[in-house]
Amino acid sequence: MDLYKVLGVSRSATKDEIKEAFRKLAVKYHPDKHSHSPKSIQDSATLRFKQVSEAYQVLSDDRKRAHYNLTSSSASSSSSYSHHYRNASRGYGYGYASSNSSSYSYSSNNRNYTSNFWHIALRLFSTRAFLLNLAFAGALFGGIVAIDTSRETLWKMHNSGKSFEEAMESIEKAKAHRDK
Numbered sequence: 776m777d778l779y780k781v782l783g784v785s786r787s788a789t790k791d792e793i794k795e796a797f798r799k800l801a802v803k804y805h806p807d808k809h810s811h812s813p814k815s816i817q818d819s820a821t822l823r824f825k826q827v828s829e830a831y832q833v834l835s836d837d838r839k840r841a842h843y844n845l846t847s848s849s850a851s852s853s854s855s856y857s858h859h860y861r862n863a864s865r866g867y868g869y870g871y872a873s874s875n876s877s878s879y880s881y882s883s884n885n886r887n888y889t890s891n892f893w894h895i896a897l898r899l900f901s902t903r904a905f906l907l908n909l910a911f912a913g914a915l916f917g918g919i920v921a922i923d924t925s926r927e928t929l930w931k932m933h934n935s936g937k938s939f940e941e942a943m944e945s946i947e948k949a950k951a952h953r954d955k
Contacts (some may be wrong), residue, residue, distance in 0.1 A: 778830035778843060786844070790835060797831040800824075 779786055783798040802808070804824040809817050833839045899905060934942060 776826065777847070778833055780833065793831065793834050797827060800827040804941040817855050
């Protein structure tokens with residue numbers, strides 16, 4: 776199902792054009808408007824309203840739209856792209872969704888992107904918080920290396936010719952000599 780065709784807009788449509796198309800179609804296919812219609816027309820209108828709502832939910836959100844554009848353009852045809860939700864009993868769609876309406880998953884060519892390890896890892900490693908923590912850890916590690924290097928340099932400057940072990944031996948000998 777091509778979400779752009781469902782709303783009747785082009786791929787380059789703006790958010791306002793998508794919103795206007797959704798509103799027109801939502802009014803046209805709203806289940807309350809067809810409550811006194813025959814059962815077949817009610818079912819058809821309800822299904823169409825769900826499709827319109829689903830298309831609007833994806834295309835009105837920049838992140839979901841970019842993901843949809845990426846996955847639908849990589850598919851060989853629009854029929855091989857299937858967009859589905861984990862919870863099939865979500866209600867009528869926009870404004871009628873259940874509490875878990877944000878849980879969605881895309882599948883294209885039998886690849887489920889929500890469980891794809893690399894996709895999740897990329898999203899995790901590119902978050903601002905992770906990058907800030909990584910920078911802090913790098914600065915901390917660099918500081919520890921600098922302190923350790925400077926400690927050895929200072930030791931060599933003040934104790935030329937002696938290693939740390941030799942200095943410790945001389946201290947032990949001095950303690951033993953003092954205790955006698």
